[in-house]
């Protein structure tokens with residue numbers, strides 16, 4: 001279990017993490033989302049003792065990382081997959097790490113097999129592709145068979161097969177009862193991998209919820225097709241209901257459950273040709289949540305920026 005309590009980190013005048021609290025549960029993949037510079041890596045680094053909180057705490061199973069006697073057996077982390085000795089072979093690197101925790105060579109071979117490093121394990125790390133480096137980082141994290149896994153952007157630079165592999169690994173590890181904390185800014189990745197999401201914006205917590213809640217909580221839109229669009233719009237109109245006429249026979253309805261729309265149509269003898277709830281994508285949801293918390297914005301027109309701000313206002317209202 002990973003617990004953050006009022007965690008702060010400042011670098012000089014820069015506040016990287018601004019008073020966040022959360023508790024991650026075992027048996028779940030928790031996705032850690034946020035725009036560039038929002039404090040994800042800093043939080044993870046503090047989790048494994050590579051950075052010290054300015055105030056507050058982050059603990060693993062009730063203790064700061066550094067106080068665990070055999071940290072590799074408690075937490076496996078992939079924070080900077082490139083942090084290896086380039087002249088060593090992957091296997092030598094893993095053996096050296098294993099030796100620090102009295103982990104057997106048998107286990108070294110197990111993680112080599114588990115991560116699909118295969119023959120590459122016998123080659124020097126300097127010749128590794130980004131994907132091989134990621135696999136090596138993950139192999140190192142798994143060496144101590146830890147109950148907590150912290151992966152910072154583990155799918156970065158991986159090919160589609162590699163991405164699928166990491167996704168499956170994260171799910172399998174959680175299914176075994178481990179706590180899996182996984183950062184990415186690929187929303188599609190999160191929607192397929194995470195059970196729970198923690199979203200940061202400019203160092204602050206802006207969401208901490210099961211993924212389905214983030215998707216369902218949104219005012220779901222329902223597409224309705226009928227030749228009696230005007231009659232149906234009349235029957236549905238009420239406070240809190242938004243109705244957009246997309247064309248003469250198509251309405252987009254917000255603020256009403258599709259079952260209620262169907263029931264009203266029946267009551268008013270309107271024949272429906274289509275009644276289709278529109279999926280809110282995690283991507284949309286994420287843009288809405290973080291719209292106001294982006295530190296590094298890519299060049300866009302003023303209109304785009306204004307629209308983004310308008311969207312944010314809708315969310316906060």
Ligand SMILES: Nc1ncnc2c1ncn2[C@@H]1O[C@H](COP(=O)(O)OP(=O)(O)OP(=O)(O)O)[C@@H](O)[C@H]1O
Nearest residue numbers: 011014015016034035036037038039040041042043
């Ligand atoms: N060692 C450091 N010294 C000074 N500022 C830092 C340091 N590390 C991080 N920062 C700043 O803290 C903020 C948070 O950075 P962090 O790397 O944690 O964000 P992130 O969410 O992981 O971003 P990304 O998705 O780009 O990796 C950024 O503004 C960053 O520039």
